[in-house]
Amino acid sequence: MPMITPAFKPSRRDFLREAAATIGVFTLGTFIPFGPARAEGGGPAPGPFDPNIFLQISPDNTVTLISKHFEMGQGVTTGLATLVAEELDADWSQMRFVFAPANAALYNNLLFGPVQATGGSTSTAEAFTQMRQVGAAARAMLVSAAAAKWGVPASEIAISQGVVSQGANRATLAELAEAAMRMPVPQKVSLKEPKAWKLIGTHVPRLDSVAKTTGAAVFALDVRRPGMLTAVVRHPDVFGATVASFDATDARKVDGVVDVQQLPTGVAVYATNTWAAIEGRKVLRVSWDTSKAETRSTAQIFDEYRDLLAQPGLQAVKRGDASAALARAAKIVEAEFTFPYLAHAPMEPLNCTMELSANGAEIWSGCQLQTIDQFVAAQILGLKPEQVKINTFFGGGSFGRRGNPVADWVAELAFAAKAIGGRAPVHLVWTREDDIKGGFYRPMVLHRVRAGVTADGAISGWQHQLVSKSIFTGTPFESSSVKEGLDASSVEGVSDTDYAIPDFDVRQHNVTTPLPVLWWRSVGNSHTAFAMETAIDELAALAGKDPVAFRTALLAHDPRDVAVIRLAAEKSGWGSPIAGAGRGRGIAFHHSFGTRIAMVADVTVHGTTIQVERMVAAADVGVPVNPDVIAAQIEGAIGFALSMVLRNQITLRGGVVQQGNFDDYEPTRMREMPKVEVHIVPSTEPPSGIGEPGVPPVAPAIGNAVAAATGTRLHGLPLGFATLSG
Amino acid sequence: MVSLNVNGRIVDLDVNPRMPLLWALRDFVGLTGTKFGCGRALCGACTVHIDGQAARACSIMVGDAVGKTITTIEAVSGPVADAVRAAWQKLDVVQCGYCQSGQIMSAITLLTGNRKPNDEDIDLGMEGNICRCGTYQRIRAAIHEAASTLG
Ligand code: FES
Numbered sequence A: 001m002p003m004i005t006p007a008f009k010p011s012r013r014d015f016l017r018e019a020a021a022t023i024g025v026f027t028l029g030t031f032i033p034f035g036p037a038r039a040e041g042g043g044p045a046p047g048p049f050d051p052n053i054f055l056q057i058s059p060d061n062t063v064t065l066i067s068k069h070f071e072m073g074q075g076v077t078t079g080l081a082t083l084v085a086e087e088l089d090a091d092w093s094q095m096r097f098v099f100a101p102a103n104a105a106l107y108n109n110l111l112f113g114p115v116q117a118t119g120g121s122t123s124t125a126e127a128f129t130q131m132r133q134v135g136a137a138a139r140a141m142l143v144s145a146a147a148a149k150w151g152v153p154a155s156e157i158a159i160s161q162g163v164v165s166q167g168a169n170r171a172t173l174a175e176l177a178e179a180a181m182r183m184p185v186p187q188k189v190s191l192k193e194p195k196a197w198k199l200i201g202t203h204v205p206r207l208d209s210v211a212k213t214t215g216a217a218v219f220a221l222d223v224r225r226p227g228m229l230t231a232v233v234r235h236p237d238v239f240g241a242t243v244a245s246f247d248a249t250d251a252r253k254v255d256g257v258v259d260v261q262q263l264p265t266g267v268a269v270y271a272t273n274t275w276a277a278i279e280g281r282k283v284l285r286v287s288w289d290t291s292k293a294e295t296r297s298t299a300q301i302f303d304e305y306r307d308l309l310a311q312p313g314l315q316a317v318k319r320g321d322a323s324a325a326l327a328r329a330a331k332i333v334e335a336e337f338t339f340p341y342l343a344h345a346p347m348e349p350l351n352c353t354m355e356l357s358a359n360g361a362e363i364w365s366g367c368q369l370q371t372i373d374q375f376v377a378a379q380i381l382g383l384k385p386e387q388v389k390i391n392t393f394f395g396g397g398s399f400g401r402r403g404n405p406v407a408d409w410v411a412e413l414a415f416a417a418k419a420i421g422g423r424a425p426v427h428l429v430w431t432r433e434d435d436i437k438g439g440f441y442r443p444m445v446l447h448r449v450r451a452g453v454t455a456d457g458a459i460s461g462w463q464h465q466l467v468s469k470s471i472f473t474g475t476p477f478e479s480s481s482v483k484e485g486l487d488a489s490s491v492e493g494v495s496d497t498d499y500a501i502p503d504f505d506v507r508q509h510n511v512t513t514p515l516p517v518l519w520w521r522s523v524g525n526s527h528t529a530f531a532m533e534t535a536i537d538e539l540a541a542l543a544g545k546d547p548v549a550f551r552t553a554l555l556a557h558d559p560r561d562v563a564v565i566r567l568a569a570e571k572s573g574w575g576s577p578i579a580g581a582g583r584g585r586g587i588a589f590h591h592s593f594g595t596r597i598a599m600v601a602d603v604t605v606h607g608t609t610i611q612v613e614r615m616v617a618a619a620d621v622g623v624p625v626n627p628d629v630i631a632a633q634i635e636g637a638i639g640f641a642l643s644m645v646l647r648n649q650i651t652l653r654g655g656v657v658q659q660g661n662f663d664d665y666e667p668t669r670m671r672e673m674p675k676v677e678v679h680i681v682p683s684t685e686p687p688s689g690i691g692e693p694g695v696p697p698v699a700p701a702i703g704n705a706v707a708a709a710t711g712t713r714l715h716g717l718p719l720g721f722a723t724l725s726g
Numbered sequence B: 001m002v003s004l005n006v007n008g009r010i011v012d013l014d015v016n017p018r019m020p021l022l023w024a025l026r027d028f029v030g031l032t033g034t035k036f037g038c039g040r041a042l043c044g045a046c047t048v049h050i051d052g053q054a055a056r057a058c059s060i061m062v063g064d065a066v067g068k069t070i071t072t073i074e075a076v077s078g079p080v081a082d083a084v085r086a087a088w089q090k091l092d093v094v095q096c097g098y099c100q101s102g103q104i105m106s107a108i109t110l111l112t113g114n115r116k117p118n119d120e121d122i123d124l125g126m127e128g129n130i131c132r133c134g135t136y137q138r139i140r141a142a143i144h145e146a147a148s149t150l151g
């Protein structure tokens, strides 16, 4: 994800007011240090690692991280707490977390800013230094407090596993918290050398495991407000249609339905319980104006994509002379790669609760981009962004869907709350059908690749054309992410490839459709890695080279790339024969979000059925803050991506989405899950992301294994996706 | 008025007997640990125990649950439930966690009927539970782990 546009930049005044508004967070116990009164009083603003913003030490001796980041399963709350606890020398058993209130000034994502945002696999990377500084600053203040209390030099004081000690003196963090609060926040802190780390790099248990195994974890869907109404919205069958008229007579007769209102996105049915709202929607009659709607079918759209390839397109990369190099190549690969629309389908369908009051609005939500959500809701409600308070809850998955630059479902809720004059809290609930049919898909994409190889295995010219709808155009991110029509997210993974391609020509074609698209776990890399790694594998075959040796030769300038490929190869037994009919092994490598991952897939193909038996992954994520969470993210990425490899696709017929639930858009199931091994390269480099980069290598590793098993190259996803339906 | 036996307690609900049990539990009884994922018995997020067996609460009408014993994630207990939860926590199975109430309820039913399930038994017993986060490898390992602690 890109830098945020200046439109969201809070003014200094907003910053101070918002800083003051956060005092509420610090009235729950005894805190380190004092409240942010200094900011309000015109003194220096809280420093980037002021512990009072991020940390709370309670009388029961628990240490609570106030998490600037949203937890959607990626383990970030455990990771950030690990960083704080490491420098604080807290005991892991005393660590807890809560979600921070929405406040871009205080909880800014340092890589995007100023915006509170969780995404782009940035959380650990952006907060790695800051959270350690928070822990170190708090530690220094506790040490000062202990020194004053015991009348001893600070240099004699130790903290270990949450116990502060000097000679025979002992204190818990809680016992010193009150006095530590009054100590000045250090202006500079020094951090531990990696060899002194006790928690970073080890498996500390997830902080959310207990709540999520007892039914206690609260997701947005579980929020209940007094007098709350549940709203479900009848959306059009085709994108871009608007309500012409509706008849709510029957809907209003459903027991529990209390209101029906037209919204910009459809017609909302409000009821005292979820089922009544769903039942009411079933008998609602709506006629639609489809004059501006998408009414094409998928095959037709792809034909129009192909026609665009005849156009010059927008030049994303031009290096050397690709066509001259191709003319002297020994062998050439020419291939077209097709990728369907994909829904994110997080397990928890989108939903959100809003309450309006005289002073503003309050939202209960699971959201990645609090600052955007505030801004969007404020615009609709005629409020200032800081009048929109957001309470963040666990997200039941997201994969990008809960972070939308146009905040579609928050906007729909704001209209729904406004339409009934804010007379009751409204919980907007999408059903699975709303989710699968609701758009904001991973774009449908077409790649055409023409690439050559010399007799000794060097790349000799690479022409790459790509057709997609731009994700960023038309969003608040456009000015920072789209340059003269070129959307970097459409070509990432091709344009920035690590492979040595001296003669390289990459072109992008943008299409328009009312169908909205969105980043989907790994964004452009979700398709570009497949095209690149399939073509590379084909070139290796044409050059008569081993796929591992071919890749490492082309990546010899980047030892970290080579190391993950070699590690995956070694751990998978690459080079030893794989016995059995229909069996094959394939490798893929991809570098995205700063993280390098190689995967080796073992598959068996019976007829048209592909069983993936084993995936061996090697990853270089820089410092592995929590290796078990990293392994979990890669295992999960394989489980997630397998569904797009095996079957998932959103198709249109006459503009109508043909899928609607988990029967025709079926995620991976237990029996399909391969055995996954994850190997992590030891590193002291700064940490990079892990939420997304596990996805890109999955499909090409499997595709390359299928080719090894069968001799057949499949050039589209899902594999075997030769002709589009619809 | 419909009377249900939920987690050992009789609750009287003023709901249409055709209402799916899922919504009665979530919106009327106040038990939100049971999740909504698909509403059509496709995903298992809503799995509860009815008379001790895993069942999809989204696809059972309240009227049909009358006279039966309903147990949800919040109250499921006993040696198998304890072993399953402990294994889930030990192996850090959860990611987003949204499917996990249902996974755990299904795993308890599986292990109650089969103390030593092999991988195929697990594939079969857990077939109806989707995890979009892809935690299947750890679910499988946690079921084996729970089986071994149950002895
Ligand atoms: S919600 Fe009941 S099976 Fe999916």
Ligand code: FES
Pocket: A073, A347, A396, A397, B094, B095, B096, B097, B098, B099, B100, B130, B131, B132, B133, B134, B135
């Ligand atoms: S843990 Fe997220 S759906 Fe299973």
